[in-house]
Amino acid sequence: MSAGEGARGRSIVIGDVARLAGVSVPTVSRVLTGAARVSDEKRERVERAIKTLNFRPSAAARALVARQPKMIAVFAGDTSRYGYAETIRGIEESARKSGYLVSITKVEDNAEDRLDDAVDLVLGQSIAGIIVLKFDPAGVAVLKRLPEDIHTVSISGVREKGVPQALLSESAAAQKLIAHLLDLGHDTVHHVRIPPSRREDGRTTGWRNALKLRGASIPPVIDAGWEPSSGRSIGTELAARPDVTAVFCGNDEIAMGVIRGLADGGRRVPHDVSVVGFDDHPLAELWVPALTTVRQDFAELGSRAFGQLLSLIQGRPTASVTTVEPNVVVRESSGPRV
Amino acid sequence: MSAGEGARGRSIVIGDVARLAGVSVPTVSRVLTGAARVSDEKRERVERAIKTLNFRPSAAARALVARQPKMIAVFAGDTSRYGYAETIRGIEESARKSGYLVSITKVEDNAEDRLDDAVDLVLGQSIAGIIVLKFDPAGVAVLKRLPEDIHTVSISGVREKGVPQALLSESAAAQKLIAHLLDLGHDTVHHVRIPPSRREDGRTTGWRNALKLRGASIPPVIDAGWEPSSGRSIGTELAARPDVTAVFCGNDEIAMGVIRGLADGGRRVPHDVSVVGFDDHPLAELWVPALTTVRQDFAELGSRAFGQLLSLIQGRPTASVTTVEPNVVVRESSGPRV
């Protein structure tokens, strides 16, 4: 029971209220739910008794009797990194407006059994539906383990079939960003990518497409981790290569690391090398130089995903995909090739 | 019910399993819970039936019958900002290890009634306990509205009486940080603070104490918001004041803003002005100049808070306060007064 047991042990139940108010249990229930009319006199007595006893109905009992649970679960490979955290915020805010509580579960992709445990933990609760953040391999793995009979929506950066999906069209945005760099006179653009959710991310695909479209050479992809510091060491290596004049990083934090590494190696941005990121991290505009990047509305994305899930829960028809369009933001870190 | 109703409407219940397996309902329950021995033959029949029907027991019914709910709720004034997100991560990771699911609710401090709604939403669920992030006024407001009979732990940067608390001893750390600046030869240290949770934060108190202790003058506090950009405009103003040689910012993001603003105004860090932050944000060491700051182990803090809550839930004795000690990290943004 959610109500705590006072000092005395047993917690207050609806019967206690009924007794104190001198009415039957169903009458108290009627006052609680407003499902049927109750005489003013009794209603008042009941309300007084509820106050006196500090009674709160048992959520478990209510859930059992009929009502849909008012909770949804979110799976995410990370909870504190910018894009993830913002998406979760968007989900939570719109869920709360509809009277749903949000649970979060972080899933580590490496250990199989721990992943199963996490899924079981969630499935063991009464939940109305699930949203999976599929930005990384962990999200993909979770989705595979979820029973089909539970309402599920996924969020990711690549269009896929399967459950309904809230989509950030990253590929198109990346393509525009690379075009911007090419327009600046760079022969090609090198790509430092973050761990991809599948074989290839939308960001990487967009980069590749843009280069192909312009007939530019496609350099091998450089793999970074999630930590900005991994970008730094890559930047240091890149500093030694005079052929590198433009770098597209998988996200802003990696871009910041790369810029720092480039500086360590004596190369200046954007004078010697242009570096662009992705996401429009809150610190991107403050960075020196301010980052050219792609603004992603993660909160809106989360909100859309919840909207789809709610439709599913309520048995209404849902779009199989809803798309949020990112925008290129040009700042100081990209410039003409010299 | 957490189990979805298949195409047919009604969802699978324990009775269906019993019928298919040709045993009684309690026998199914026994294999489910492992509470009592069941003959190998029947156990196997039951397990097969469970698989066949894809049966998952109703969490609501289980919660009702006896078991403590396996979910805790977290209230936070923010969910995506670094310190908050990390704390939540720490809570979630250790909760999951103990088999608890974590729900998060963001509370905005401004609107009273929305705050009540948020609290009601949580209290309407079956939860085992609550953790309140009391880094800001919203957290304080929530704590006031929580019934006494629910297990509650708070997390904050200032020692207080009331519910058990996980404490970041910010005041002591701030004091050390200011001492570091004073040792560098600065006459005094100016303070740009983030919105305080109460009248005064531990960070501000530590700053004040350090100055007092050394007999330094105490300049008026400068108020910033949560956004790094608010630090930037403050930095621009500070650039015009030659008397300002050292600045202590309420967190790293504000410090980054202030440094950028100072640069906009033509003052260099740390040559002209030393600027220090608080938290050791992941980007602090990458910033140019790398930030002198205080490392806070938010995840550990969250983990400790959950530990206290678990003790409360299990009826074990709990420390009224558990303290995490932050460390000063000296990098490049602080230097001798010239």
Added chain:
DNA sequence: TTGAAAGCGCTAACAA
């Protein structure tokens, strides 16, 4: 408008 009775899906107590 109200109360008595039934039942939500499960587990625990009690016999056999």
Added chain:
DNA sequence: TTGTTAGCGCTTTCAA
């Protein structure tokens, strides 16, 4: 080891 009988705390019939 198993089945029968009672509940958990609520809401929802169904009569009155």
